[in-house]
Amino acid sequence: MRGWGLKSWGHVPALAWTGAFFVLPLVAMLLMSVSERIGGKITLTWTLGNYQAFLTKAEGTFVGALVNSVEVTVLTTILSVLVAYPLAYILAYRVPVRWQRLVLVLTILPFWTSYVIRSYSWLLVLSENGVINQFLVGAGLLAEPVGMGNSRFATVLGFVHFFAMLLTLTIYANLVQIKDSYRKAAADLGANAFQAFWHVTLPLSLPGVAVGAFLTFVLAIGDYITPQILGGSKELLLPQAVMLQLGRQADFPLASALSMVLMLVVTVAFLLSARHLKMGRV
């Protein structure tokens, strides 16, 4: 026997898996979003009613949820970049090379805590009798403890905590690939440290920022746990709205339509960032 011919069929099992358990479910969901529940049975009627419900039902609750989601996600992405960039920069240029790997692993260690547990931990920190309040009241900076959980602030804080670690990783990976000689050349040509950073290092590191920011956007806008645990139910984000339809109402058609809207937003973000990536390279 000469061989298995793996080169000609090796990709088939993976493609079959992706087709059966990813593409097919998406098509099923698309069809579900144009179906109706008639007398407890779901029937494909090619209706756009579910999308109409997204726009008008419950006095714009769903459109509001979309707006909230986009606002929280954009804010999260910007803040995470602002926190992570200096951190990645310090790791790449200030920490001695032989310690870098160790410091990097330590810096993103909490990345490996369970996602549910991480949000829960922030709840402990932020609650009315939590660590921060006890510290602030104890130091006399605050007269009365302030509950900081169940708010948009808490959601964004929880998100930034997680995604700053992710972005530190992508930006660091990009920074260490930039050759030192570029900065030295800039310095030789008379640029001061800030000019060298602004005109050389920063533009060259933008691909790492773009990759991390895109991942942050996709993962944050689709996340249900963080807003549910930290944000509470005072204001609804889109994934929470989807889960509400699934849970209490078992309204699969509406949940599917809402998910399609969510996917559309991510696609738009992808197209925007793909263009930005190309511009960054030129």
Added chain:
Amino acid sequence: MSARLGAWASWAYLGVALLFIFLPVLVLVQFSFQEGLAPVPPFDGPSLKWWAKVMANRKITDGLWNSLLVGLGSAAMATILGFLAAYALARRKHRLSGLYQFLLMAPITVSYLIIGMGLQITFNHLGLGKSLWAIGIGHVVINLPLTFAILYSQLGEHQANIERAAYDLGASDARVILEITVPMLWPALLAAFFIAATLSWDEFVIAFLMSRFDVTLPVVIWSMLRSGLSPELNAAGTLVFAISILAVALVELLLWRARRNAN
């Protein structure tokens, strides 16, 4: 602008950032040793009371076992499928290579919530029940792009030349793959496997939507959370964290050894 001021500011920023990153973890771990009922200051421990409770909690230990099972099983599947696809696409130019790669990477841009819901709808329609198998199937979907990308990036020209040399010496396809390609790729295969296992082990939404009676640990913790804050949750969370850290340390060690051997 003095360089010393810059250096000082750097270390200060690093300190503050690390405090921010570690604050919730430290609070979590410390108050798992709380004596009282509330996992908030003042700390009145150390006590192992809640740890004992976690270890005796059948839901948690079952969830732990289920999570390990799903994590290791789905990671093995994702790594095998990812390797086969990466090998075929890296070693032969297929007419639709671009499309294949796009399809294999596509799940990475779709929220877990949407993937889970789509699977739920499909399984409902086909009359397939919720189970650990269903969770595992979903986890292979989300991990396949990662294992494929990691392994594809490691199958470059350098490795292809070594494989060609083995072919010239008369080795069969099977022998080249088993005795040349797989051993060469060993660190990448392990890294892909462990990353997939860790992500699956911690995944919530798909596990939540695809499970009914047998649930994984994140789902158990989620349902415990509904009854409010408790040091028992802290202990359970610390346990999960400790296991993840062990896995990460193991990968780091293996990669470090692989790099050292390569030099």
